[in-house]
Amino acid sequence: MMRIALLSNINLDFVIKSLKPTYDVFDSSGYGSWVSYALDWQSTLVDFAPQTIFLILDGNAMVAQANTLEEKRTILVQSINYIDSMIQIYRDAVFFVSTLDIRTDAVFAADEMRHSVVLMDEWEKLLDTRIQSNLRMHRFELRNLVEDVGRRTMYSFKMWYMGGIPFDLNGLKFIAQEITSCLHKLHTNRKKVLVLDLDNTLWGGVVGEDGYDQIVLGPSHIGAIYQDVQRIVKQMIPYGVLIAVVSKNNIDDIYEVFDKNPHMILAKSDFVDICANWEEKSDNLRMLAQKLNLGLDSFVFIDDNVVERESVRLRLPEVVVPDFPVDLAVLPQTIIDVYKQYFWSWTRTAEDWERTTFYQDAVARSNAHANATSMDAYLQSLETVISISVMQPNHVDRVYQLINKTNQFNTNTVRMDIVQITKYCEVPYNRIFVVHVKDKFGDAGLVAVVMLRIDHSDAVIDNFLMSCRVMGRQIEHAVIAQILDYLLTAGVTKVHASYAPTAKNKPVSDLWSNLRFTETESQLPIKSYVWQDSSYAKSTIHTIRWG
Numbered sequence: 001m002m003r004i005a006l007l008s009n010i011n012l013d014f015v016i017k018s019l020k021p022t023y024d025v026f027d028s029s030g031y032g033s034w035v036s037y038a039l040d041w042q043s044t045l046v047d048f049a050p051q052t053i054f055l056i057l058d059g060n061a062m063v064a065q066a067n068t069l070e071e072k073r074t075i076l077v078q079s080i081n082y083i084d085s086m087i088q089i090y091r092d093a094v095f096f097v098s099t100l101d102i103r104t105d106a107v108f109a110a111d112e113m114r115h116s117v118v119l120m121d122e123w124e125k126l127l128d129t130r131i132q133s134n135l136r137m138h139r140f141e142l143r144n145l146v147e148d149v150g151r152r153t154m155y156s157f158k159m160w161y162m163g164g165i166p167f168d169l170n171g172l173k174f175i176a177q178e179i180t181s182c183l184h185k186l187h188t189n190r191k192k193v194l195v196l197d198l199d200n201t202l203w204g205g206v207v208g209e210d211g212y213d214q215i216v217l218g219p220s221h222i223g224a225i226y227q228d229v230q231r232i233v234k235q236m237i238p239y240g241v242l243i244a245v246v247s248k249n250n251i252d253d254i255y256e257v258f259d260k261n262p263h264m265i266l267a268k269s270d271f272v273d274i275c276a277n278w279e280e281k282s283d284n285l286r287m288l289a290q291k292l293n294l295g296l297d298s299f300v301f302i303d304d305n306v307v308e309r310e311s312v313r314l315r316l317p318e319v320v321v322p323d324f325p326v327d328l329a330v331l332p333q334t335i336i337d338v339y340k341q342y343f344w345s346w347t348r349t350a351e352d353w354e355r356t357t358f359y360q361d362a363v364a365r366s367n368a369h370a371n372a373t374s375m376d377a378y379l380q381s382l383e384t385v386i387s388i389s390v391m392q393p394n395h396v397d398r399v400y401q402l403i404n405k406t407n408q409f410n411t412n413t414v415r416m417d418i419v420q421i422t423k424y425c426e427v428p429y430n431r432i433f434v435v436h437v438k439d440k441f442g443d444a445g446l447v448a449v450v451m452l453r454i455d456h457s458d459a460v461i462d463n464f465l466m467s468c469r470v471m472g473r474q475i476e477h478a479v480i481a482q483i484l485d486y487l488l489t490a491g492v493t494k495v496h497a498s499y500a501p502t503a504k505n506k507p508v509s510d511l512w513s514n515l516r517f518t519e520t521e522s523q524l525p526i527k528s529y530v531w532q533d534s535s536y537a538k539s540t541i542h543t544i545r546w547g
């Protein structure tokens with residue numbers, strides 16, 4: 001059971017009790033004691049060793065003892081310094097620190113009413129400064145929650161005077177739900193592909209009957225709903241969400257909409273693939289998964305037609321198929337909710353910005369492969385360049401992403417958070433190597449990670465994982481050959497490796513055998529291997545670079 005701590009400057013016992021059936025929740029010594037936990041290296045919270053700490057702060061309680069704006073600003077800085085101290089004490093914990101909602105429920109002059117907004121904004125700037133330099137820290141969006149729900153719903157004067165609880169019971173439930181949502185997002189792999197229908201999903205009407213210029217799409221009325229949907233979908237792309245189309249339509253009719261309708265927000269270049277025919281949508285989804293070299297459990301499918309949705313649910317249970325709203329006016333919010341539930345990311349990496357291009361290149365490679373005379377001819381034609389280097393600080397976000405979302409090409413599927421990755425590198429003679437790949441179709445970015453430990457003449461490869469978007473191109477052979485070369489130069493004569501089977505990593509079940517490692521006595525289901533004969537195959541089809 002996950003260990004979490006909920007600390008606050010107000011009474012949140014109700015929230016703590018509601019979380020206890022699901023989580024191991026720390027019993028704090030009082031709702032005003034968060035500062036003491038921030039400064040005490042030998043507290044009961046240290047002994048509890050929380051994996052996640054939520055610090056939910058009430059803005060009014062925080063600045064209650066201050067009279068002037070400057071005094072309140074001083075309290076904000078002092079509070080963020082306490083949080084800095086807490087982060088140093090709890091180095092293994094992930095932090096969620098709340099934004100502030102400061103209510104103007106006292107006597108103010110008109111020109112002082114803006115002070116609460118100033119303070120809330122300044123607190124968020126202080127938080128964001130810390131978050132940018134600390135990957136273990138996230139915002140808990142209390143202010144947004146209050147604004148979405150409304151203060152009259154969130155707060156209760158009676159609860160405050162009776163129990164030191166500023167929130168209404170409904171408000172406390174919303175906070176508990178948001179905490180649960182944060183934990184879910186933190187520990188659930190995000191989906192990768194949003195597959196969309198077109199008619200009555202991205203525009204109103206049926207293009208095959210209405211024509212490109214008569215579909216419902218525009219800046220007002222019903223057309224504005226579909227424009228907003230397209231705008232939201234387009235906003236997802238820089239966050240690494242792959243967008244595709246699976247539609248029962250004529251492809252020429254669809255292209256005519258993209259090329260000629262002036263109200264389109266999305267362009268053809270925004271999609272990794274546009275599949276339009278009259279085949280079963282489940283069959284087209286399977287084909288799309290093969291093209292992209294992704295599992296169907298990475299897909300979310302949006303379609304207005306209930307029959308199509310049920311067909312995909314029955315035939316492809318791995319694919320997430322959300323309900324389509326009956327009220328069309330809430331469709332844009334439904335798309336936002338789909339993003340938050342299935343595609344949410346705490347950080348955005350350089351690879352996220354380019355992910356659509358990466359997979360468009362993958363489709364081009366798939367087509368080239370289909371037309372090649374042989375596998376060797378195909379691989380030679382790619383003109384692949386592989387660059388290997390020791391992980392640097394600017395690689396950590398992407399390495400974290402790969403470690404926690406790679407399933408198919410992952411020898412041991414060891415999930416690690418940012419703290420664990422950093423600690424691994426701090427151990428002498430531990431190495432994390434990162435691999436970049438590019439070819440004539442484009443730059444695939446940082447796509448592979450090798451984690452190893454060196455102990456005199458022995459070395460252990462703790463994990464080798466690679467993005468599915470470069471699988472099937474013999475990248476792994478070239479990478480391991482170079483790693484073995486490196487180890488030999490460092491005086492290593494024996495290299496150990498292992499394979500821990502999961503439901504999804506069967507593609508690497510024979511990896512070490514294929515790389516000329518010898519299987520040794522194993523503790524099943526884990527298989528152990530060793531390499532010690534100085535025999536390995538150097539790549540003749542890839543260009544290799546170090547650094």
